[in-house]
Amino acid sequence: MLTTTADPTVTAVVDAAAAAAEVWAATTPAQRRRALDAVADSLDAHVDELVRIAIAETHLGEPRLRGEVKRTSFQLRLFGEVLADGAFLDAQIDHADPQWPMGAPRPDLRRVLEPVGPVVIFAASNFPFAFSVAGGDTASALAAGCPVILKAHPGHPALSVLTARLVTAALADAGAPDGVFALIVGDGAGRQALTDPRVKAGSFTGSIAGGRALFDLANSRPEPIPFFAEMGSVNPVFVTAAAAELRAEAIARGLLDSFTLGAGQFCTKPGVVLVPEKSSVIEHLVSMTLPAPAPMLNSRIQAGYTAVLADLADHPEVSVLAGGPSGVPTNYEGEDPPGPTILVTGIAALLADPDTLLTECFGPTVLLVTYSDESELLAAARSLDGQLTATIAGEPDDAVVPELVRLLAGKAGRLLWNQWPTGVSVTHAQQHGGPYPATTAPSSTSVGTAAITRFLRPVAYQGFPTALLPAALQDSNAEGIPQRVDGVLVQRGSEY
Amino acid sequence: MLTTTADPTVTAVVDAAAAAAEVWAATTPAQRRRALDAVADSLDAHVDELVRIAIAETHLGEPRLRGEVKRTSFQLRLFGEVLADGAFLDAQIDHADPQWPMGAPRPDLRRVLEPVGPVVIFAASNFPFAFSVAGGDTASALAAGCPVILKAHPGHPALSVLTARLVTAALADAGAPDGVFALIVGDGAGRQALTDPRVKAGSFTGSIAGGRALFDLANSRPEPIPFFAEMGSVNPVFVTAAAAELRAEAIARGLLDSFTLGAGQFCTKPGVVLVPEKSSVIEHLVSMTLPAPAPMLNSRIQAGYTAVLADLADHPEVSVLAGGPSGVPTNYEGEDPPGPTILVTGIAALLADPDTLLTECFGPTVLLVTYSDESELLAAARSLDGQLTATIAGEPDDAVVPELVRLLAGKAGRLLWNQWPTGVSVTHAQQHGGPYPATTAPSSTSVGTAAITRFLRPVAYQGFPTALLPAALQDSNAEGIPQRVDGVLVQRGSEY
Numbered sequence: 001m002l003t004t005t006a007d008p009t010v011t012a013v014v015d016a017a018a019a020a021a022e023v024w025a026a027t028t029p030a031q032r033r034r035a036l037d038a039v040a041d042s043l044d045a046h047v048d049e050l051v052r053i054a055i056a057e058t059h060l061g062e063p064r065l066r067g068e069v070k071r072t073s074f075q076l077r078l079f080g081e082v083l084a085d086g087a088f089l090d091a092q093i094d095h096a097d098p099q100w101p102m103g104a105p106r107p108d109l110r111r112v113l114e115p116v117g118p119v120v121i122f123a124a125s126n127f128p129f130a131f132s133v134a135g136g137d138t139a140s141a142l143a144a145g146c147p148v149i150l151k152a153h154p155g156h157p158a159l160s161v162l163t164a165r166l167v168t169a170a171l172a173d174a175g176a177p178d179g180v181f182a183l184i185v186g187d188g189a190g191r192q193a194l195t196d197p198r199v200k201a202g203s204f205t206g207s208i209a210g211g212r213a214l215f216d217l218a219n220s221r222p223e224p225i226p227f228f229a230e231m232g233s234v235n236p237v238f239v240t241a242a243a244a245e246l247r248a249e250a251i252a253r254g255l256l257d258s259f260t261l262g263a264g265q266f267c268t269k270p271g272v273v274l275v276p277e278k279s280s281v282i283e284h285l286v287s288m289t290l291p292a293p294a295p296m297l298n299s300r301i302q303a304g305y306t307a308v309l310a311d312l313a314d315h316p317e318v319s320v321l322a323g324g325p326s327g328v329p330t331n332y333e334g335e336d337p338p339g340p341t342i343l344v345t346g347i348a349a350l351l352a353d354p355d356t357l358l359t360e361c362f363g364p365t366v367l368l369v370t371y372s373d374e375s376e377l378l379a380a381a382r383s384l385d386g387q388l389t390a391t392i393a394g395e396p397d398d399a400v401v402p403e404l405v406r407l408l409a410g411k412a413g414r415l416l417w418n419q420w421p422t423g424v425s426v427t428h429a430q431q432h433g434g435p436y437p438a439t440t441a442p443s444s445t446s447v448g449t450a451a452i453t454r455f456l457r458p459v460a461y462q463g464f465p466t467a468l469l470p471a472a473l474q475d476s477n478a479e480g481i482p483q484r485v486d487g488v489l490v491q492r493g494s495e496y
Numbered sequence: 497m498l499t500t501t502a503d504p505t506v507t508a509v510v511d512a513a514a515a516a517a518e519v520w521a522a523t524t525p526a527q528r529r530r531a532l533d534a535v536a537d538s539l540d541a542h543v544d545e546l547v548r549i550a551i552a553e554t555h556l557g558e559p560r561l562r563g564e565v566k567r568t569s570f571q572l573r574l575f576g577e578v579l580a581d582g583a584f585l586d587a588q589i590d591h592a593d594p595q596w597p598m599g600a601p602r603p604d605l606r607r608v609l610e611p612v613g614p615v616v617i618f619a620a621s622n623f624p625f626a627f628s629v630a631g632g633d634t635a636s637a638l639a640a641g642c643p644v645i646l647k648a649h650p651g652h653p654a655l656s657v658l659t660a661r662l663v664t665a666a667l668a669d670a671g672a673p674d675g676v677f678a679l680i681v682g683d684g685a686g687r688q689a690l691t692d693p694r695v696k697a698g699s700f701t702g703s704i705a706g707g708r709a710l711f712d713l714a715n716s717r718p719e720p721i722p723f724f725a726e727m728g729s730v731n732p733v734f735v736t737a738a739a740a741e742l743r744a745e746a747i748a749r750g751l752l753d754s755f756t757l758g759a760g761q762f763c764t765k766p767g768v769v770l771v772p773e774k775s776s777v778i779e780h781l782v783s784m785t786l787p788a789p790a791p792m793l794n795s796r797i798q799a800g801y802t803a804v805l806a807d808l809a810d811h812p813e814v815s816v817l818a819g820g821p822s823g824v825p826t827n828y829e830g831e832d833p834p835g836p837t838i839l840v841t842g843i844a845a846l847l848a849d850p851d852t853l854l855t856e857c858f859g860p861t862v863l864l865v866t867y868s869d870e871s872e873l874l875a876a877a878r879s880l881d882g883q884l885t886a887t888i889a890g891e892p893d894d895a896v897v898p899e900l901v902r903l904l905a906g907k908a909g910r911l912l913w914n915q916w917p918t919g920v921s922v923t924h925a926q927q928h929g930g931p932y933p934a935t936t937a938p939s940s941t942s943v944g945t946a947a948i949t950r951f952l953r954p955v956a957y958q959g960f961p962t963a964l965l966p967a968a969l970q971d972s973n974a975e976g977i978p979q980r981v982d983g984v985l986v987q988r989g990s991e992y
Contacts, residue, residue: 070598111925219712406518409955413953414955415957416959433953435953443949457929458929460927464911
C-alpha cells in the first residue's frame with residue numbers, strides 16, 4: 001500500500017467526528033428525529049436554489065430534480081418516524097431464569113442496537129440529492145446515531161457544497177454537536193478518512209471497480225470495518241411467451257420508458273431483456289418513436305457509456321436495431337447527447353459469453369435476448385451474477401414461473417412482477433441490494449427503513465441495575481419501545 | 497495466491513451442498529425444526545459414547561462435557577423454537593399506496609429473509625460440542641435453511657467423525673436432503689471449500705491469526721462473501737474502589753473460579769483485571785488455594801499458551817505472584833499440566849504498552865493491573881481494542897461508572913455488572929461478538945437466537961400475485977408469522 005502524508009484538514013474532520021460520536025450516540029431518538037426533520041425542512045425551503053445548481057451540474061431535468069428533493073426530504077422524515085417507533089433498536093430482555101433448560105441458570109440479559117461510530121459515505125453522481133450529500137446513507141447513519149463524513153462526488157461540486165452548508169446549519173440549529181456532519185473532497189481525502197482507525201463503517205454508491213477498491217481498502221485495515229457498496233447490475237427482465245402473446249405492445253412501451261428514463265442512468269435500469277423469438281415485442285419496440293436524445297450527467301459518464309456500448313455492439317453475436325455507438329461523442333461537452341440504443345442477441349450467445357453480454361451499460365441502451373423455449377429462461381437465470389433487481393413479465397399460470405421466481409430470489413435483492421425496476425420506493429419493505437457484484441453486503445439495503453441497521457451493532461448488558469441500563473432496556477419502558485421480553489414481543493405494556 | 501489442485505472429494509461435498517441448497521431452502525420452518533430436534537435427540541441418546549471419546553481427545557472433565565452436550569442439544573431445540581415463532585423472517589408488507597408522500601405512488605412491496613446458500617463452518621477446539629460439529633454455527637445455519645460444510649477441528653478428530661455421523665443420520669431420518677451436512681478434514685480442504693464460488697458464507701471460532709487469514713481469503717474471492725470469525729479477547733474486568741472495599745474476598749474468589757475454569761480455555765476468560773492498588777483483592781487472591789493443575793486441550797494449545805505466558809512474565813513491568821511459566825512443558829503429552837498463574841503490573845505500564853499487555857493468553861493466567869485513581873479506569877477502557885466482554889465490579893453510586901459503561905459499550909459485545917464473563921448463556925438477548933479483533937463482524941453474534949441472521953439475506957417482492965409469494969408474505973398469513981404491515985407490527989391477525 002502506498003504511504004501518503006495525511007491531509008491535516010481531513011484529520012481535523014475525523015477528530016471532530018470522533019468527538020461528536022460520543023455526544024451524538026448519547027442523544028435520544030427524539031432529538032435525532034428533530035435534527036433530521038430540520039435538515040428536511042431546510043432542503044425543502046431551499047429547493048429553488050438547489051435545483052438551479054443541480055440542473056447546471058448534472059443536466060437532469062427540473063421536474064426530476066424537484067421530485068428528487070421531495071424524495072430526499074421525505075426520506076429524512078421517514079427515518080424520523082423510524083426513530084419514534086423504536087423497533088429499529090431490536091430491544092431484547094431476557095429476565096434471569098434459574099430453570100433455563102440449557103443446564104445452567106439464565107442470567108438477566110438485555111440487548112439493544114447501538115451506533116457503530118463515525119461513518120464515511122461516498123456520494124453517487126446519478127442522484128445528486130437522494131444518493132448524495134443529504135441522501136439515504138446520510139439519513140440512515142445520522143438516524144442510527146453515527147457522525148457522517150461525506151466524500152463529495154466530483155460530478156456536482158457546487159451542489160455538494162451548498163447542500164452540505166444547509167445540512168450543517170440545520171443540524172447545528174437543532175442542537176446536534178459540531179462535527180456530526182462534514183464534507184470532504186477528493187479521492188485522497190476519501191481514502192484517508194476510510195483508513196482512519198476512528199472511522200467504523202463506510203458506504204458507497206457507484207461502479208463495481210470503484211466500490212470493490214474501497215471495499216478492499218476497508219478490509220485491509222488493521223481493524224477491518226464493514227463497507228456497504230452498492231454497485232453494478234444489469235437488472236434482467238424475463239418475458240414469458242404468454243405475456244408476450246397477450247401484451248406485446250404494452251411490454252414494449254413499458255420497457256422503452258424504463259430503459260430510457262433519466263438517459264438510462266439508473267442502477268436499476270433494465271439492461272438485459274429476454275423475449276420469445278417469435279413474439280412481436282421487438283417489432284413493437286423498434287417501431288416506436290424513441291425519446292429525444294437526452295444529455296448525460298457528465299463527460300466521464302458518457303465516455304464510460306460509449307466505451308461499453310461500443311464493445312457490446314461490436315460483439316459478433318450482437319446486432320444494432322436502433323441507435324448504436326456511431327456518432328456519439330465520447331467527450332461530452334453538452335452537445336450531441338446519445339440517443340437510445342436497442343441491441344439484440346440470442347440466448348445461445350448469452351449463455352456462451354455471459355461475462356461480456358451481462359456487463360452493465362450505464363446509459364440508454366437495452367440488450368434484447370431472444371429465446372425459443374421457456375426452459376432457456378431458467379438457464380439464463382442460473383447464469384446471472386448478483387443483481388439489484390430481476391423482473392418477470394408473465395402470467396400466473398406460466399409453467400416456468402415458480403421455478404424462475406425461486407432461482408431469481410437467489411440472485412437479486414428485489415423481484416418484480418409485471419412492473420419495471422426503475423423507481424425505487426422508499427418504504428419499510430424495500431430491499432435495494434443483492435449478492436455481489438450488486439453490492440458487497442447482500443444482507444443489507446441502502447434504500448428503505450432497514451438501511452439504518454447497517455450502522456448499528458448489538459450490545460448486551462448482563463446483570464445491570466435499572467439506572468445503568470439504556471432506556472430501551474428498562475422494564476418500565478417509559479418510551480413504549482417494542483421489546484422482546486423472554487422471547488415474546490411486547491409493546492406499550494401489552495403482550496402481542 | 498497459491499494455485500493448488502482441487503481435491504475432488506471436497507468438490508463433491510460442495511456439489512452435494514449446492515444441490516441440497518435449493519431443496520433445503522424450500523423446506524418449511526416446521527420441517528427444519530423437526531430436523532434440528534432429531535439431531536438434538538440423537539446427541540442426547542448417544543451422550544455416553546460422545547463424552548467418552550471427548551474425554552480422551554480433549555482432556556476436559558466428564559461433568560463439563562456432559563453439560564456441554566446438554567447445552568448443544570438445547571441450542572438445536574431453541575433454534576427450532578425460533579423457526580416456530582417466525583419473527584426471524586422479519587416479514588414486511590407494504591401495500592400499494594397511491595398517496596405515499598415521497599412524491600410517487602408506493603407499489604405493493606413485501607420483504608422476507610431467505611437463506612444465503614451453502615456455508616463453510618470452521619469448528620473450534622475448546623468446545624468440542626457447543627462450538628464444533630453440531631454446535632451453534634451449525635444449528636443456526638441449518639435453521640436458516642443453509643447446507644453446512646463443516647471443517648473439523650484437528651483437536652478432536654474421532655469425536656468430529658462420530659458427531660458428523662450422528663448429525664447426518666438424524667437429518668436423513670428427518671427427511672433432509674443428501675448433502676445438507678458434510679464433514680471435511682484438513683486446512684487445504686477448508687480453504688478449497690471457502691473459495692468455491694457456490695459457497696456463500698463462512699464462520700469460524702478460534703485465534704486472531706487463523707480467523708483473519710480466512711476472513712482475508714473470503715474477501716479476496718472474485719465474489720467476496722461474509723465471513724463471521726469469532727476470535728480473541730482479554731475480557732477486561734474493572735474493579736472500582738468501593739467494590740474492592742466492600743467485597744474484596746468475594747471478588748477474588750469469583751475471579752479465581754472464572755479465570756481457571758476449564759484450564760482458562762474460554763474465549764470469555766477474564767484475562768486482565770484492574771484493581772485499586774490499596775485494596776486487599778490481590779492479597780486475598782494470592783492467599784487462596786489455587787485449583788490443581790488441569791490438563792490443557794492439546795499440545796499445540798499448551799505450546800501457544802506457554803509462549804504467550806513467557807512473554808508476559810518476561811515483561812519488565814510485570815511480576816509473577818503465583819505460578820509462572822517455569823516448569824510448564826511446552827510439549828504437553830498428558831503430564832505436568834500448567835497450574836494457574838497470577839501476574840501483576842501497574843496501570844502506567846498497561847497504558848504505555850497495551851499491544852503487549854492486552855494480548856490474549858489462552859490458559860489459566862490472569863494479569864492484575866493496579867491503579868490509584870478511578871479516572872485511570874477510563875483511560876484503560878479507551879486503550880482497549882474490541883472485546884467479547886467487559887466486566888465492571890462496582891457499586892451503583894460509583895462516580896466513574898456511568899462514563900465507564902458508556903465507553904465499554906463502544907468496545908465490547910457484552911457488558912457484565914458484578915458477574916463473571918465465563919459461561920455464555922444461549923438466549924434471545926445474548927450477544928457473543930464485538931468489534932475487531934473480537935470478531936470480524938461486529939453486527940453479528942455467534943451465540944443466541946440472533947445468530948440465525950448471519951445466514952439470511954433479504955429479498956423483496958414487488959407486485960406479486962399471492963400464489964407466487966412466500967408464505968410469510970401472504971396477507972392470509974396462515975402460519976401466524978409476525979409481520980410488519982404498512983409499518984405496524986401484526987401477529988395472528990391483531991395489530992399490536
